[in-house]
Amino acid sequence: MGAGGILRIAAGTALLAALAACTDMPAPDAQAPQAQPSAMRPPAPKAPVAASERSRALAGHYARVEAGLLRQGLLRTDGGGPDAPYTDTAILRNFERIAFHDEYARDRGLAQSDGRPGGLRKWTGPVRMSVEFGASVPLDQREIDRGMVTGYVARLARVTGHSISVGATADANFNVLFMGEDDRAETVARIRQLVPNINQSSINLFQTLPRSIHCLVVAFSSNNQDHTYRRAIALIRTEHPSLLRKSCVHEELAQGLGLANDSPHARPSIFNDDDEFALLTTHDEELLRLLYSPRLKPGMSYDEARPILVQLIAEQRGGSS
Structure with missing residues (x-):
């Protein structure tokens, strides 16, 4: 779904993107995210449990959301086409709107940002992703989701030329x-484990996540390198039907690489609140x-990046305008 952006919250510097009410909140300086001690490794995967009535009701809501968007011709999966051309300009x-701006204010929950641009943010070291599941996720669904992430990560690595892989947790x-929905306590415990110095306001967001937030990603940087990411956590709601679930993976993982904001002018793009495109497009690959x-x-x-961007776009797109 088109709403994207990264929410930056405390614990190092964190940036979080939430789909459908996407968040992008810069955070105050804090300690760098801590490495996991050996005693804090994730527990063994739990056997699936039956979904609660609340979880089933939420799944029904998201199924209706997906069906309604499809009836309107939205959630396209074609990556763009002749009806959605775009120029170098x-x-x-x-790129300027999506990579240099935040949607949400630093450490203020879902409050809107002041709209001022910031510095470019990205990973400089290898990105090593893992896929983890709450006890509410059936075993067959886990295999589908793991395969989906693995295939998409390979695409992200190919597009960016950066070291991005899926490996051991x-x-x-x-x-x-x-x-x-039934895994909220497990989610909070795992986030505390991964980022022991995360602040309470950030935890509160995960504990009270409204259904308007379909999924989100939090990316952390250290306080002395505010624009270099060191850790990220993406949360994908498992009540989603298949296409919304996949759209969450596409947007949150891409935004966790540094494309923090949305723009109503971006087309064809998943970095747009209009929900026209569900999956990463050719335009979005160019941004990455x-x-x-x-x-x-x-x-x-x-201002520093612009002349470089002009040159890169000319090289990348053959100088068309």
């Missing part, structure tokens, strides 16, 4: 949590390639 404009720095060009450094302002 559009790419430059959209103990070695991960980007944890993808598939959790349902730009972001992970070695010529763009974390912390760069837009």
Whole structure:
């Protein structure tokens, strides 16, 4: 679903993107995210349990949301086409809005940001993702979700040219949590385990997550390197039907790489609140390639980056306008 953005909250510097009411909140300085001690490794996967009435009701709500969007011709999966052309000028404009702006104010929950641009944010080291499941997720669904993430991560690595992989949970720095309404306590416990110094306001968001938030991602940086990501956590609601579930994975994992905001002008794009596109598009791949060009450094302002972007776009798109 189109609403994207990253919410930056406390514990190092965190940035969180929530789909459908996407969040992008910068955080105050704090300690860097701590490594997991050996005693804090994730517990063994739990056997699936039957969904509660509340979880079933939420699943029914999201099924109706997906069906309604499809009836309107939204949630496209074609990646864009002749009806959605874009130019070099559009790419430059959209990259500026999506990569240099936040949707939400730092450490203020879902409060809107002041709209001022910030520095460029990205990972500089390898991104090692893991896939984890709450007890509410059936075993067959876990295999489907794991395969979906693995395939998408391979695409992200290919598009960006950056080291992005799926591996062992103990070695991960980007944890993808598939959790349902019945897994809230498990979700909070796992987040506390992954980021022991996370602040209470951030925990409160996960504990009281409204149904308007379909999924979210939190990316953390250390306080002395505010624009370089060190850890991320994505939360995907397991009550979603298949396409909404996949759209959450596509947007949150891409935004956890540094494309923090949404723009109503971005098309064809998942970084847009209009829900027209469900899955990463050709336009979005161009944004990711730009972001992970070695010529763009974390912390760069837009004014510093602009001449480099113009050159990169000309090289990437053959100079069309």
